[in-house]
Structures are given as structure tokens and as C-alpha cells.
Amino acid sequence: MTLGNRAAGMLLVVMLAPAVGAQAHSLEDVRFTGPLLTPSPSTLPQGSFVAQPYWIQTHTSGRYDGKGDRHALDDSVDTSLLSLLLSGGITDRLTGELVLDSARTSQGGQHSGGFRLADSTLRLRYLLREGDALNSKSALAVMLGQSLPTGRHDGLGDNLLNGQGEGAWRSHVSLLGQNYHWLPNGRPLRWRWQARWSPSPRDVSVHGRSVYDTDRSFHGHLSPGAAFSASLGLEYSINANWALALDLSASRQSGAVLDGTALDVEGQREHVRCHDGASRSFSIAPALEYNVSDHLGFLVGVQASLPGGRNSAAYISPQASMTVSF
Template sequence: MMSNHVIARRATAAGVVMLAAALASQVAAAEGPRFAGPLLSPAPPLPVGMLNIEPYLINSQLRGLYDENGDRRDASGPDGWYLAVPIQYGLHERVTIAASLNASYNRDDGNRRAFDIGDTTLSALFGLYKGEGVHRPTLTLAVRQSIATGHHDRLEERPISVASGTGVGATSLGLHGQAYFLDGHLRMRASTLWRTPGANAGVRGQSAFGTPVGFDGRVRLGAAVTSLLAAEYSLSPTWVLAGELLHEREGAGSVHGRVVTATGSQDMYRRDPASWRFSIVPAIQYHWNDHVALVAGAQVSLAGRNSSAVFVPQVAVNMGW
């Protein structure tokens, strides 16, 4: 028969073991995979009350043009610097509201630079499905509305003749999916966003659509589809590799109006052909903790038609509370 002293000592030892196991479990959970999201692919709805802010610094470089046959031709132009600040808030377990504020610091052909406010985007994410188990799949419906807060026309009256917006208030609908694999170390996302056709805006003078001084008319955009396939792989609780495949497709648009000059006026009509571009977007994530991570990478276009060939390095700081 055991003495009370031995029983007490074993009980204390058992308590220490249980406490150590609990602490080890907490440490393991804390040191599990962390993901900040790729540079472009949208996330499912946030937990209720969670706020996420992820400012981006983007440098856009023109490297060439893809013609109507898909052949790449040499072209160059001034780099563009952009600041984008997406803000998301978990309003409900299935609803997240968001806004993206944008600005640019551009240089025109005359080597003049200026800071300008860009267009604003408002969106809402609705969780359609949230599964359990090792894969934890989700399916999300997105509704997005762009608001013309930037400058798109009368550029001859501004400090530089570079547009900071499109002037078009367009509505887009999207479906986003997400799932986990390899014991949670691999996260995959698939997304498609469809911009409804018929978005249009009034245009005067020099504009983002290549109209000349004296022009007065309208621009009409076709439908557009942006498709993304993304993967994130956790190397450690601190480092994550990410990559995305990006396909952008835009339907034919048109510009119509009149051009008034000192010698008279004439009608102007231009139809812009449909275009597409395929890019890869490799990136790397560094996580300081569960709330702050740095994401850096670049969009590199590989093929296209009636579009620009671009190299777009960018860095973002993902912060969630």
C-alpha cells in the first residue's frame, strides 16, 4: 500500500506532466502554419469583429506591348508608383465589408511628377459555404463597386498628363474558393471576378483613354474577367512561399464624341479590340507574429494580346486584429 507522501508526489508529477503537455500543445499551436494571403487572391470573410489592413507599395514598369497576333514588341515608358490600402472588417460570420483606397505618384514624358488620388473600391464578401475537416473548404461570393475618385480626363489642365483613375463606376461579381492540404501546410485559392458590361463615363480633353485636347464624348467598357489560381506553402511559422497564376481578359470597348479645334470640329469614333494577358506572381511572406506579416513579390507578364507587357514589383504589410 502506497503512503500518502508517495501518492501526493505522483499526483504532483502527473500535474507537472499535464501542465507541460498543455504548454507544449499551446506552443505547437502558436508555432503552426501562418498565412497572410498571396498578393492578389482575395480571402474568405473575416471572423466577426476582425479588422485587416494591408497597405501596398507598387511599382509598375512597362516592358513591351503584345500586338493583335500575340507577338511581343519593345516599348517603354515612365515607371508608375502606386499606393493601395485595402481595409476589411468582419461584420458577421458570413459577411465582410471592405474598401480599397488608392493613390499614385507618376511621371509623364516631360519628366514631371505629381502625387494624385486614385479610384476607390467598395466591396462586400458573403460566405456561401464553410466546411470542416482537414481541408476546411470555403466558397465566397464577392460584390465590388468602383467609384471614380481619381482623375481620368482634362489632363492638359493638371500638373502632369497621366491619369490616376478611369472615371468609370463599374460593378463586378466574383466567386472565391479556398482549401488546405498537406496537414495544413499548403493553402490553395481559386478566384474569378467578372466586371459587368456597359460601364461608361463622360470624357473631355486628354484622358486615360488616349483622347486629344478638345475632345468631348463618352467611353464605354466591355465586360472583363480576372481569374486567379494561388498557392501558399508554409516552410516554417515565419516563412511562407506563395505563387499565383493570373489571367486578365477584357472585352472590346469604344470611344465616341467630337473633337473641337481652332479650325473646326469633327466626329471621333474608336473601337478598342478585346485583350488578354497571362502573368505569374511569385511572392514570399515573413511573419513577425500572428498579427503582422510582410508580403513581397512581383507580377511578371508572360503572354498577351492587345495588351502591355509589365513587370510590377510590390510589397505589402498585412495587419490583422
């Protein structure tokens, strides 16, 4: 064989290698429900729908101060959250989503008056680039979101636990990515990431007792800070039915400013101004996925805060969800 023929043969091998690798793998026996925290960049086909009900039980036992030291709460806080994520394919590249939340909170032998409506969220996700799992081509999408202050945040009267909202019209924009890595045993490891930024929303009107620890006589407003968060989600497909998942997340929010007036001990109205320090938090969320079919899957896991937080809660949060596609 001449040198030229050898070179041509080597070039042919290099050109055919990706195709051979792609043929060696298949997604026929691979199903994922998705990790607990990191959303998918993929969009739904036009006219299709997905419903994802969640049950989340959060036990908050402590709080990290501004220096990162953990302090136990005198009375732990337990919150049961029922969440429903509804997704619909508007076009093949554009998916709309609605998140509805309802929560019940208890602390120190007291509890909220049943399940109370919390804040809701509207989202639009647009697929910028379609991924290719067999050729390790990343999917990329952008997501725009708007929180709706449907939960109550002030005027709480005698029961502060009825406050399940923030009162803010907070917008956010996220960049989402996803790719596959094929392991030597022929099974895929799917990984996805999210980077999310939320500018400071407009001021929130606050009157009376509120989730911001104001008393009955307070009248004023809260200026929330900007927020940034990032997460990484990993999923390993064991077989067509089972998969393991893990999320790592971090978030940071600028401090908020509470400004207004309240009555002093003599009944005179005085100026009140409080500034909360910036907060940050870290968490981990392992989970187990069971996929009955391409249209039905279950996800069970737990999210827990990690050391290193600042002005944030220390918690553990078991979660379970079901995914149904139509």
C-alpha cells in the same frame, strides 16, 4: 476471426481513417499572410479589423499588339502605387472592404504632379461555406465589388500623367474558393482561386485630354467593355514564420468604343469614333511571406506579365505589403 468480424473491423478502420488523419495535422504552427493576387474567401469575425498597406512599383517596357507580338515602348513607364486595404467584420459571415489607391507616374523624363488619387473600390464578401483545413473541406464565398471613379481621367491639360483613373462605375462579382492539401512532410499547401466577372459599366463622359488619348477639343463618351478574370494562388508553409507563395492569373476585356466630336485641322467639329480591340493578359507572381505573429505579417514578391497577351502591357512589378489585424 469470422468473416463478419473482419468486415466490421475493416469498416471501423475506414470510418476512423479521416479522424486519424485529422489528428495527425495541426494548424498551431501554420500562418499565412496570403498570396499577392488571389483574395481569400474567409471572412473576419464580427467586430475585428485588418489593415493591409501595399507598395507596388510597376515598370512597363512594352506592349502586346492585337496579334500577340511584343513591341518595346519608346519611353518606358514607371508607376509607384500606394494602396491601403481596410477590412472589417460586419458579421461572422459578412466582411466589408475599402481599397484606397494613390499613384505617381513618370515617363520620358516627365512625371505626374506628385501622388494622385486613383480609383477606389468598395467590396462585400459573404462566406457561403466554411472550410475545414484538417479535413480538406473547401471554403466558398461570393464577393460583390463597386469601383468608385475617384481618380481623374479627363480634363488633364498639359500633363497626361496626372490621369490615374478610368472614370467608370464598374461593378463586379467574384466566386472565391480555398482548401488545404497536406504534404507527406506534414506541412500544408494552401490553394485558393477566384473567378471574377464585370459587366459593361455605363458610359464614361470624356472631355479634353484624357487617359483615352483624346485631345483638348474632344467632347464625347467612352463605352467600356465587359471583363472576366481568373486567378489561382498557392502557399506552402515552411514553418510558423515563413511561407512561399505563387499566383497565376489571366484576364480578358471586351473592346471599348470612344464616340464624340473634335476639331479638325480647319477648326471644324467632326465626328470621332474609335474601337479598341479586345484585350487579354497573363501574369505570374511569386512571393515570400514572413509572419511575425497571428496579428502581423509581411509579404514581398513580384508580378510579371507573361507572353500571350493581346492589346495589353508588358511589365514587371515588385510589391511589398504588411498585414495588421486588430
